[in-house]
Amino acid sequence: MITHTFLEFEAYASAVGDADLKMVLPRIDKPRWEISEFHVDEFHLQFGSEWSGNIAEGVTRPDGRILFIPLHGRHHANGMPLAENSVFVMNASSEFTISVQEPHDWCSVFLPIESALIPSNRPDSRTSSTYSVELEDQTVAKIRWLLTQLHDSIQCNPEILKKSAARSAIKDDLLNVCRNVTSANQLPASTTGRPPLSRDKVIRALRDLMATHSHECLTIEDFTQSLDISERSLRNVFLEYYGMPPRKYLMIQRLNQVRNVLKAADPEETTVTAVAAHFGFWHFGRFAGAYHKVFQESPSTTLYRGCQPC
The missing domain is CATH 1.10.10 (Arc Repressor Mutant, subunit A)
Structure with missing residues (x-):
């Protein structure tokens, strides 16, 4: 396992993998960030601890899916609050926004496409680029326990990953986590403050506008005129996605x-x-x-x- 502690946010942001990612700080509460990661064959696990909030926007890798499991803190994923028993699923090449306004911990599991085990009776999971699932309290508690125990065991004894039997058992446990998540019910999309244009399209248009005018001082009027939506609708989208x-x-x-x-x-x-x-x-x-x-x-x-x- 590789574990790094950072005192500079930019260095921490560059260490987060499995996505083409842009991260910004809404505020520094304490200048400290940690990330631990390890691979089990084609599976990649990351554990992050942040002593401040964060807004992360990006696109996932094209060759797999990511399960994002909040461990501590109030997370919003693509405008929806993630409850204590929620997991956020990001399919291949998916755009996402994860925002947190406080210190928090998280875990992500990268699953190669051929191992993600999406059930054949879940067409919504195959077509939705991102979605949240709500698990039973006992199930999500078991998943968090498994992941934290796996993190602690490998941190204390990295030689575990060199044993083929142990790697096989870990891989089987990760596949069970995936089965539990992908068999759960997908949460309905938020309907708060829905503008005429779909919320995801609004965010995509916002990103494109900011990318093409990255060195300009954009205004609220620039956004409302470009997207042809009201300031109130724009405000609702921002509050859902970014918490501000x-x-x-x-x-x-x-x-x-x-x-x-x-x-x-x-x-x-x-x-x-x-x-x-x-x-x-x-x-x-x-x-x-x-x-x-x-x-x-x-x-x-x-x-x-x-x-x-x-």
Whole structure:
């Protein structure tokens, strides 16, 4: 098993696998992130611990499915709250958004397509790109217990994975987890604040708009006009997917962009003010206050810390 502890969010984000992923910080509560992972043949397990919230958006690998199991914290997946007994399933090449506004723990299990064992009588599971399932309390408790015990056992004794009999038993247990999840009932989609355009299409259009205007200061009006929806509908979609209204989300995105630039910049060649202005922050006092609230440090600290030798 490989276990890493990170004090920088960007390094942690780059260590999360099985998806083409973009992650942003809504706020740093404590600058600490951990991830553990191991493979059992073609299966890949990851265990994450985050001492802050997170917004993760991405697309899964094309050759398998991911079971996302919340272990601690209140998670939202594609706009739906994941209950204590919920598991989020992401099929191959699926777009997803997972947001959490507090410290949390999670586990993901990557299952190759040929091993995912989707029952033939579940056409919805084959066609839905992502969906949530609700398990009986006893079943989800057993799954969490199995995964945490597996994590702890391999962490204490990595030699387990070198024994063919043990690997075979672990693989069988993982297949049983998959059977339990894929045989459960799919949760109905949320209907809160449904705009005329489907919610998933709205999010996809939002991502495309932000990708094509990544260096511009987008406004709420840019989104409502481009998508031809009302501000109220837009707000409902953002609250469902990201747990925050669109203005706050845009602010978080811009602050994260500023942080990335400051960390890579040479303080002899640039200034915090210049970078802030580039991303639309014209009132330096308000910008500095918002930056510190999210990242628990001043923007100048980020700029000068980024140039320090390792």
